[in-house]
Amino acid sequence: MSDESLPYRHGIHEAMGALSGQWVTAVLASLTARPMTYSRLLEHINRTEERLGWVTHERPLRQKVLTDTLHRMQRDGLVVKIDRPSTFGSTWYQLTPMGRSLLRALLPLAKWAEDHRGELNSARAAYAAAKHDDSSSLPPS
Numbered sequence: 001m002s003d004e005s006l007p008y009r010h011g012i013h014e015a016m017g018a019l020s021g022q023w024v025t026a027v028l029a030s031l032t033a034r035p036m037t038y039s040r041l042l043e044h045i046n047r048t049e050e051r052l053g054w055v056t057h058e059r060p061l062r063q064k065v066l067t068d069t070l071h072r073m074q075r076d077g078l079v080v081k082i083d084r085p086s087t088f089g090s091t092w093y094q095l096t097p098m099g100r101s102l103l104r105a106l107l108p109l110a111k112w113a114e115d116h117r118g119e120l121n122s123a124r125a126a127y128a129a130a131k132h133d134d135s136s137s138l139p140p141s
Contacts, residue, residue, distance in 0.1 A: 049061070
């Protein structure tokens with residue numbers, strides 16, 4: 001099958017670009033229920049990851065990484081920054097309609113991953129074992 005026969009290729013590329021960055025989905029999921037201040041968002045993501053046992057990320061989300069992630073998501077129209085000078089924690093973030101739409105579009109992908117988690121883990125383990133076997137059979141340098 002040639003690339004030309006995949007009319008959705010460009011769309012997939014665009015969607016994956018919007019999802020680039022390991023914390024984008026965490027921000028989308030965290031803001032789905034309500035807008036949050038920057039500090040609350042950072043705390044919520046890190047607490048959620050800690051509760052899950054850090055299975056999706058290796059270490060806590062840092063402020064600089066969250067700031068960069070939010071800037072990219074604002075650029076892509078997924079998140080909007082709201083300044084509320086009259087309230088404590090005056091900078092809030094919320095999903096845009098497009099951000100909510102993207103999160104809904106991810107649900108079938110999440111279901112696919114859940115359905116194939118065992119197969120994915122088996123394939124990854126087999127690949128790692130084969131790579132280890134290949135490297136152990138190399139002559140010493």
